[in-house]
Amino acid sequence: MSDRELQGRRIIVTGGASGMGEGLVRALPRRGASIISLDLNEDGGERIAQESGAAFIKVDVTDKASVTNAVDQAVARLGGLDVLIHAAGIAPGAKAEDISLEQWHQAMAVNATGTFLTNQAVFPHLKDRGGAILNFASAAGVKGYPNKAAYAAAKGAVVAWTRSIAVEWGCHNIRVNGIAPAIWTPMYDKTRASMTPEELEAHDAALKAAIPLGGKLGDIARDFVPVVAFFASEGAHFITGQIIPVDGGTLMMR
Template sequence: MLETLKDRRIIITGGASGMGEGLVRAFPGLGAEVVSLDISERQGREIAEESKAQFVQCDVADQQSVEKAVAQAVDTLGGLDVLIHAAGIAPGGAAEEIPLETWNRVMNINATGTFLTNQAAFRYLKDDGGQIINFASAAGVQGLKNKAAYSASKGAVIAWTRTAAQEWAKYGVTVNAIAPAIWTPMYDKTRASMTAEQLAAHDAYMATAVPLGGKLGDVERDFVPVMAFLSNEGARFMTGQVFPIDGGTLMMR
């Protein structure tokens, strides 16, 4: 994949951890100019510096913060070709026990954050076209037990993505989403919190739930190449889609 993103100007939110971090670390090596946005300044800046990217602090749930950060990122990049909106949270809990505070926080970061970052990026993409890639989830398609707020927020992301794709197509702006199932440090923490019995049951479930390999995918091997393609001009004729990167778990139709 040498230079597959040569000269592409890309903003990546959520760049201080997880899949966002994986993209910030990988994309400069593929030729892209990258600005990472995240609320966690110290970690985000360190990752960006290590990866030869730039960093701007941003709270994706705050309109003023988003507009300022995106403007600064675009100025740094000298324009914009791609927004990848990876920032999000996924607290759990039984549906009947979710506090309103938690519901609002999840919706503000995951759903409103998508709305705000997409709108801000669109202002810089509408003249020359470009690509927006949002992070959805299988949870937003088929639900996920003990993740009702998260599932609802990702359902909103999917509906927003498909609608914005229709409205912004006339400007040459594509809007797609991915539904990833990728192994991250957060997943390591989840596994570490399980008892031996719970972990054995979980791994047995994953062995059947993920047809390709029986476990979550690898960031560098399974995730980055797909995101590089979706961030390239070769993906310009696809919009309003949800692309699972999950080993065949979701099998979208």
């Protein structure tokens, strides 16, 4: 594909102040897209957007009024909308028996309700001319995630929601897919830094066994951005309702 395959595409990216969302905000303008980044972190979001040739709007993805207002502002600035990339999410951890009700509600609110609200908010802007929604799913939502059961449950909801609206909204030429990434991020660096040498050795051995391609998490720029760019482009116009693992072969979907 051309490195300008997103020329003229108007895209909203949520979670644009960190991690994979930040990587997309930085990379997609270079591929021709006009980007509005949405995040709760105003300082980081503004800085990254300015550095990348994008714009930023603060949003709380768990709050309907905040989401509707931010999306409407973004669409007005962009002069329309072609794609929503919903990357915002959190992954709190705890043993299943120790998960507090507060942590459960938080995981559901950000990951599942945030997907629901952002997708609903862009629907009026896409229904007359079509477009694309890319939600962030997870292998956790397909096969579970021990010690992060609330996160896994929320991502399971994202998977089911994504497939459901792909059917419902297909008549409007809106395609809806989910990305299930296993990508190296700064947050993952912090996780690694918190491990003892023994834990890190065991962790790396497990990754080597679980990831056929390379034995470690993928790189944002090399492995992740090109896939998302394709699914945000017109080249993917006949693909919907899919969960696309970008993970070196860890999750082989059926």
